[in-house]
Amino acid sequence: MIADAVGPGRAAFARAFDVCVIGAGAAGMTLALRLAERGLDVALMEAGGFEISAESQEIYEGAILGRDYWPLDVPRLRFLGGSMGHWGGWCRALDAHDFAAKPWNPGSGWPIAKADLDPYAAETDAILDLPSAAAVPDAPAALARDGFRQVEFRFSDPPTNFRDKFAPALEAAHGIVLGFNANLVDLRLDPDLGRIEAAVFRGWDPGDPGFEVTARAYVLACGGIETPRLLLNFTLQVPAGIGNAAGLVGRYFAEHPHFVLAEAIFRAPLPELSFYSPTDAFMREHEVLNLGMRIERTPGPFVRQPGTVAGDPSCADPFILRLAERLADVAPACAPGGDGRVAFDGLIRIAHEQALDPDSRVMLGAATDRFGLRRAALDWRLGPMDLHTQRTALIAFATMLAERDIGRVRIRDWVLAEPFDWPGIADDEVGGKHHMGTTRMADDPRRGVVDRDCRLHELGNLWVAGSSVFPTGGHANPTYTIVQLALRLGDHLGATLGP
Amino acid sequence: MLHRRRLLATLLAAFLPLPVWTARAAARPGPRLVDGWILTEADLAAIARLDR
Numbered sequence: 001m002i003a004d005a006v007g008p009g010r011a012a013f014a015r016a017f018d019v020c021v022i023g024a025g026a027a028g029m030t031l032a033l034r035l036a037e038r039g040l041d042v043a044l045m046e047a048g049g050f051e052i053s054a055e056s057q058e059i060y061e062g063a064i065l066g067r068d069y070w071p072l073d074v075p076r077l078r079f080l081g082g083s084m085g086h087w088g089g090w091c092r093a094l095d096a097h098d099f100a101a102k103p104w105n106p107g108s109g110w111p112i113a114k115a116d117l118d119p120y121a122a123e124t125d126a127i128l129d130l131p132s133a134a135a136v137p138d139a140p141a142a143l144a145r146d147g148f149r150q151v152e153f154r155f156s157d158p159p160t161n162f163r164d165k166f167a168p169a170l171e172a173a174h175g176i177v178l179g180f181n182a183n184l185v186d187l188r189l190d191p192d193l194g195r196i197e198a199a200v201f202r203g204w205d206p207g208d209p210g211f212e213v214t215a216r217a218y219v220l221a222c223g224g225i226e227t228p229r230l231l232l233n234f235t236l237q238v239p240a241g242i243g244n245a246a247g248l249v250g251r252y253f254a255e256h257p258h259f260v261l262a263e264a265i266f267r268a269p270l271p272e273l274s275f276y277s278p279t280d281a282f283m284r285e286h287e288v289l290n291l292g293m294r295i296e297r298t299p300g301p302f303v304r305q306p307g308t309v310a311g312d313p314s315c316a317d318p319f320i321l322r323l324a325e326r327l328a329d330v331a332p333a334c335a336p337g338g339d340g341r342v343a344f345d346g347l348i349r350i351a352h353e354q355a356l357d358p359d360s361r362v363m364l365g366a367a368t369d370r371f372g373l374r375r376a377a378l379d380w381r382l383g384p385m386d387l388h389t390q391r392t393a394l395i396a397f398a399t400m401l402a403e404r405d406i407g408r409v410r411i412r413d414w415v416l417a418e419p420f421d422w423p424g425i426a427d428d429e430v431g432g433k434h435h436m437g438t439t440r441m442a443d444d445p446r447r448g449v450v451d452r453d454c455r456l457h458e459l460g461n462l463w464v465a466g467s468s469v470f471p472t473g474g475h476a477n478p479t480y481t482i483v484q485l486a487l488r489l490g491d492h493l494g495a496t497l498g499p
Numbered sequence: 500m501l502h503r504r505r506l507l508a509t510l511l512a513a514f515l516p517l518p519v520w521t522a523r524a525a526a527r528p529g530p531r532l533v534d535g536w537i538l539t540e541a542d543l544a545a546i547a548r549l550d551r
Contacts, residue, residue, distance in 0.1 A: 317545070320542070320545045320546065320549070321549070323536075323538075323542060323546065324545075324546045324549050326536075327533075327534065327536055327538075327546060395532070395537065398530070398537035399529065399530045399537055401537075402529075402530035402537050402538060402539050402542075403529055403530055403539070405539075408536060408537065408538060408542065409536065409537050410535050410536045411532075411535045411536075411537070412535070413535065416535065
């Protein structure tokens with residue numbers, strides 16, 4: 001059923017639930033439906049409504065303290081379905097080596113393995129309306145050349161609209177109460193500070209005294225910026241914020257840095273997009289992070305008629321003519337004519353795993369929202385390992401293209417510049433709008449906020465769903481892994497709390 | 500003449516010291532970094548012929 005927490009619908013929450021899931025985006029909706037399948041009684045609390053609204057979206061405004069980034073209310077949506085409302089549909093599971101520690105990225109390594117998420121692949125494919133991975137395979141590792149192999153993304157096309165696809169199921173599900181306009185303003189702890197006793201919500205009216213939802217278990221599923229913001233704000237009983245004894249909540253914020261590194265020309269027509277990733281051996285040898293090198297076709301293939309002058313073979317090669325024109329403004333003296341061969345323009349864009357940095361973080365700003373909670377302040381940082389990954393991979397990739405006479409690459413000036421800085425949002429894509437790592441998963445409470453089951457180390461009944469638990473992010477877009485983890489968490493809670 | 504000067508500058512750049520991070524790429528035979536491009540010796544020779 002659906003109950004608007006602003007008004008009489010609030011009465012629907014005046015009972016104890018098995019699980020209170022806070023946040024109805026990809027993670028929260030997937031989890032709630034899974035829990036209901038397992039026979040659990042669920043309160044799914046959404047801060048916004050069925051439609052986007054200015055009053056809800058405004059809560060996501062915040063400050064940018066570090067590297068240039070979008071205003072924080074741009075990449076995130078605060079209504080039913082969450083940021084899936086502007087999802088692009090890109091999907092890829094993390095690679096097996098993404099879960100392993102890379103010594104050159106200190107602190108990396110998941111406490112779980114790819115094999116722990118693989119059992120949820122088929123269901124995730126169905127949820128995200130994807131073709132099977134078998135239908136879109138990566139090139140076999142044996143076909144890797146010069147340290148790179150072609151890999152594939154799968155596309156939800158059109159991108160699954162979580163709200164429209166799953167709202168009917170949420171409304172009809174026995175055991176789910178979906179609450180709208182329920183803004184979490186506190187998590188009340190028991191006297192021993194070991195468990196959550198109640199989640200406290202308010203509606204939009206400034207005079208609203210709020211209401212509590214009680215449950216056996218609580219799950220924060222609010223995204224990689226909002227989840228740490230809320231935990232850090234809840235200081236009435238724990239001055240450092242909930243789950244923050246080790247000071248890790250909000251730290252290790254990671255994006256997938258996205259930059260156009262180069263223009264290129266190619267001998268053969270290009271697909272619209274093609275993707276290449278480094279082999280394990282390449283990453284170990286060069287101590288780089290995982291990445292996807294994307295060749296993108298640019299519109300309007302260059303066409304030059306091959307020349308016929310003086311018997312010079314270079315005049316008969318439009319590829320060389322194009323290269324000369326781009327490289328040195330050489331005006332070829334070749335006469336028109338020939339066989340119509342063409343050269344094709346493209347871009348090379350990288351999306352890569354970000355190096356771990358505890359100082360790259362979500363913090364609390366000085367400004368407060370209408371509920372008196374301090375707004376998010378993002379200090380996103382990229383470092384030497386990120387630059388090393390970009391430069392090393394690009395040069396190796398471009399060298400491979402030249403040696404195999406596939407194409408030639410012109411590296412953008414900023415990539416080579418010293419002193420160096422990355423472009424800002426006015427000049428490049430910068431990031432994938434993927435927010436990861438801020439309640440990272442680790443077996444050791446000194447190294448992570450949640451354990452391998454996504455439960456906060458410090459609390460017996462509070463879990464986190466979403467990409468904030470990723471210890472590292474690989475290069476794949478996070479939605480696929482978010483859904484896999486939500487299904488896995490649903491099974492864990494089902495087994496823990498089940499009837 | 501302007502084109503010739505630009506091309507000469509480009510070719511000279513091929514022999515300038517490269518930053519440390521390209522040392523591995525520069526140490527191996529084959530394509531090299533020329534004015535931002537990764538080019539083969541054959542590319543450079545063909546482009547030079549165009550400007551004769």
